[in-house]
Amino acid sequence: MLSRVAKPFVRLVERYLPDPYIFVLLLTLVAFAAAILVESKTPMEVVQIWGNGFWGLLTFSMQMLLVLLTGFMLASTPLIKAGLVRIATLASTPGQAIILVTLVSLAASWINWGFGLVIGALFARQLARVIRVDxxxxxxxxxxxxxxxxxxxAGSVPLTIATPGHFTENQIGVIGTGDTIFAFFNLAIVISLFIVVPLVNRLMMPDEKDSVYVDPARLEDEVETQVEITRPADHLENSRILAWLVGFGGLAWLVQYFVNSGTLNLNVVNFTFLFLAIILHQTPRRLLNCLQEAIKGGAGIVIQFPFYAGIMAIMVQSGLAQTISSGFVAIATETSLPFWTFISAGLLNIFVPSGGGQWAVQAPVMLPAAEALGADVARVAMAVAWGDAWTNLLQPFWALPMLAIAGLKAKDIMGFCLVQLFITGTIISIGLVFL
Structure with missing residues (x-):
């Protein structure tokens, strides 16, 4: 039945969802118009806010690009390829492939979102090489x-409020992960999604006549040619000793970092991916050849993220984000506040696709409301977190690295994700309100 339900959504998205670059241009115009009409800003005021904020995500843009590049390079090493091949043998039918790739991605994303995006895409490529599946x-x-x-x-909101010195500490104190990430209601939501999401994906499998297959040859990596060493510089480019000295030096830093109670963040994930790739590729030349292949998929990140930075600036500095949050708070009660917080966070995430940035916007509105209504502050904070994650199924911003690795466009996958949007939204809402 879900296959029939998904079909019109898939066709709708394939027909009307534009390229993510067009999507971000349209979002920019919507944010412009909303700031003028709702917040009574003049067009030039909005232009000023937008232009000043346009480069506000440069650091994050580079981090995202490195997620794509370092993840691709690591997964292209012989050792990781062999591991993905071995795990892929656990699936022998298209249905099993769908369930397996979902579970691998869920587990990897729960550990770290960047890790999940890269591993999920590369594992999907590997499965498509050996199993004929949509x-x-x-x-x-x-x-x-x-x-x-x-x-x-790696949830940015729960980790932020668990860190001494965070910007709302004077208001709510330090809230440990036992009340957020490892709270019963949150673990119940996560476990439910681990069960439901793979089953829904499996039930959405289209009929043979409606399926779209990829030629496995398109997914095969280029055959490495024998390197001819004719210059002294060639010896350096193909030196295992040089690569391993630097690579193991990086791993030594990582060991010391975690021994000193370091936490897993995006920079650490990229650092780990890079230095493991340096070691496992064995020579600088092999790493550089792989980099040339990986960089082809990074164009969307480079061009689109500055536009999202501009949109975020409009939403925050015009007061539009606070207005949206306040509107939902106005109709909330002690019991329903987590739900309305979740919905408002999901809406804002379309325009402000950044967990930490979204918490900075919504905390000043949601925390006083939680205190006034007597609601659970930790639950309200997690409602912001889940809302931020939820509408990523609709927002192609975070899909760019995965789409680049997989070689698809946003319109190819978002129809299926739209079905998951409604189902997962229901599960998360129930968990936030009733558990």
């Missing part, structure tokens, strides 16, 4: 696992 749904299934990231170990 490639759109396979990649959509890998992306759907991303839904759990903000309820997992």
């Amino acid at each position: 490639y759109r749904l396979l990649v959509a299934s890998a992306y759907s696992g991303f839904i759990v990231w903000h309820g997992g170990l």
Whole structure:
């Protein structure tokens, strides 16, 4: 039945969802118009805010690009390829492939969102090499696992409020992860999604006549040619000793970092991926050849993220984000506040696709409301986190690295993700309100 339900959504999205670059241009115009009409800003005031904020995500843009590049390089090493091949043998039918890629992506995303995006995409490619399955749904299934990231170990909102000195400490104190990530209601949501999301993806499998397959030859890596060493510089480019000295030096830093109670963040994930790739590729030349292949998929990140920075600036500095949050708070009660917080966070995430940035916007509105209504502050904070993660199934911003690795466009997968949007939204809402 879900296959029939998904079909019109898939066709709708394939027909009307533009390229993510067009999507971000349209969002920019919507944010412009809303700031003028709702917040009574003049067009030039909005232009000023937008232009000043346009480069506000440069650091994050580079981090995201490195997620794509370092993850691709690591997964292209012989050792990791062999591991993905071995795990892929656990699936022998298209249905099993869909379930397996979803579970792998869910587990990896719960550990770290960047890790989940890269591993999910690369594992989908590997499965498509050996099993004839609808490639759109396979990649959509890998992306759907991303839904759990903000309820997992790298969730930016729960980790922020668990850190002494965070910007709302004077208001709410330090709230440990035992009340957020490892709270019963949050673990119940995560476990429910681990069960439901793979099953929904499996039930959305289209009929043979409606399926879209990929030629496995398109997914094969280029055969490495024998390197001819004719210059002294060639010896350096193909030196294992040089690569291993630097690579193991990086791993030594990582060991010391974690021994000193370091936490897993995006920079650490990229650092780990890079230095493992340096070691496992064995020579600088092999790493550089792989980099040339990986960089082809990074164009969307480079061009689109500055536009999202501009949109975020409009939403925050015009007061539009606070107005949206306040509107939902106005109709909330002690019991329903987590639900309305979740919905408002999901809406804002379309325009402000950044967990930490979204918390900075919504905390000043939601925390006083939680205190006034007597609501559970930790639950309200997790509602913001889950809302931020939820509408990523609709917002192609976070799908760009995965789509680049998989070689697909947003319109190819978002129809399936739209079905998951409604189902997962229901599960998360029930968990936030009733558990």
